[in-house]
Amino acid sequence: MVKAVVCGAAGGIGQPLSLLLKLNPLITELSLYDVVNALGVAADLSHIATPAQVTGFLPPDNGAERALKGADIVVIPAGVPRKPGMTRDDLFVNAGICATLASAIANACPKAFILVISNPVNSTVPVFAETLKKAGVFDPKRLFGVTHLDIVRASTFLATVLGKPQDAPKYKVPVVGGHSGVTILPLLSQAEPKIPSDVLGDKAKRDALVNRIQFGGDEVVKAKDGAGSATLSMAQAGAEFAEFVLQAAFGGKKSQRPVQAYVYLGAEAGGEAVKKEIGADLDYFSVNVELGPNGIEKILPIGQIDAAEKELLGAAVKELGPSIEKGATFQPAPPKL
Structure with a gap:
């Protein structure tokens, strides 16, 4: 019996994400929370013949905590979407929403796995951590910033550059750092299968590929022309x-290969080694992790990177520090849920 909750379930990411979670056979209870329309989304999804039973909640009568009560996993896409001309950092307005939801989680389901999608992830994950710390329930092994879209994009864009778009699922490109612009660091030198030298060694081609991975979200924002940001790809x-976490925690299947997420480096001893690799005492970084029944079992090293990636790493670290500090020092005046 696994209860999943989506906070922000009626939004552009929330609706397709809720649909995909409804189809997950490991989930037996799906609870949807939003400030509007959550009841309608829940009613709609409840007609789909899968094991998950769906309920919707709105703010009245302490709706957030009722939605979250007893949750095993909480996925959070809540917040204002990005519009043309905005960076992810411009979305720090979402910090108040995140602090409020973190407080509700602390009260209703303190042992839940928390998957943060709300941007700017580089800052909102620290907001969650600090709120949970104040409540005395912070478990760094169970808090994740979802940067997996960067991994998906890297595979897709690399396959396109190689003229094999249909083979995108075969390519694995580690992406470390953060989840905004230059903090996104694709490790093309570690890609599997290896990238041909005529692409990896061509500076113009390589720079263009890196730039597209870092700023791929801008393509969607521009194409939607003010109507939203990356919602369907982010939901997927x-x-x-979420499936990686669910399988490790409830499916009896530890991750067969490392997965990547933006995590608190103090969650496991391997985080100290990562700090040495990046040459900075950052509390958060997107890295390879191994998952188990209790969340993060191991934080893995970044490994060998080439000269071009070392330069990109310096830029990523420089920008990540202030973003982390901004989230960690945020003083919320949260609205009523």
Whole structure:
């Protein structure tokens, strides 16, 4: 019996994400929370013949905590979407929403796995952590910033550059750092299968590929022309990452290969090694992790990177520090749920 909750379930990411979680056979109870329309989304999804029983909740009568009560996994796409001209950091307005939801989680389901999609992830994950710390329930092994869309994009864009778009699922490109612009660091030198030298060694081609991975979200924002940001691809990536966590925690299947997420480096001893690799005392970084029944079992090293990636790493670290500090020092005046 696994209860999953989506906070922000009626939004552009929330609706397709809720649909994908409804289809997950490991989930037996799906609870949807939003400030509007959650009841309608729940009613709609409840007609789909899968094991998950769906309920919807709105703010009145302490709706957030009722939705979250006893949750095993909480996925959070709540917040204002990005519009043309905005960076992810411009979305720090979402910090108040995140602090409020973190407080509700602390009260209703403190042992739940928490998957944060709300941007800017580089800052909102620290907001969650600090709120949970104040409540005395912070478990760093169970808090994840979902950066999996960067992994999905890297595979897709690399396959396109190689003229094999149909083979995108075969390519695995580690992406470390953060989840915004230059903090996104694709490790093309570690890609599997290996990238041909005529692409990896061509500076123009390589720079263009890196730039597209880092700023791929801008393509969607521009194409939607003010009507939203990456919602469908983010929902797919969020559901896929949720599946990794669910399988490790409830499916009896530890991750067969490392997965990547933006995590608190103090969650496991391997985080100290990562700090040495990046040459900075950052509390959060997107890295390879191994998952088990209790969340993060191991934080893995970044490994060998080439000269071009070392330069990108420096830029990522420089920008990540202030973003983390901004989230960690945020003082919320949260609205009523």
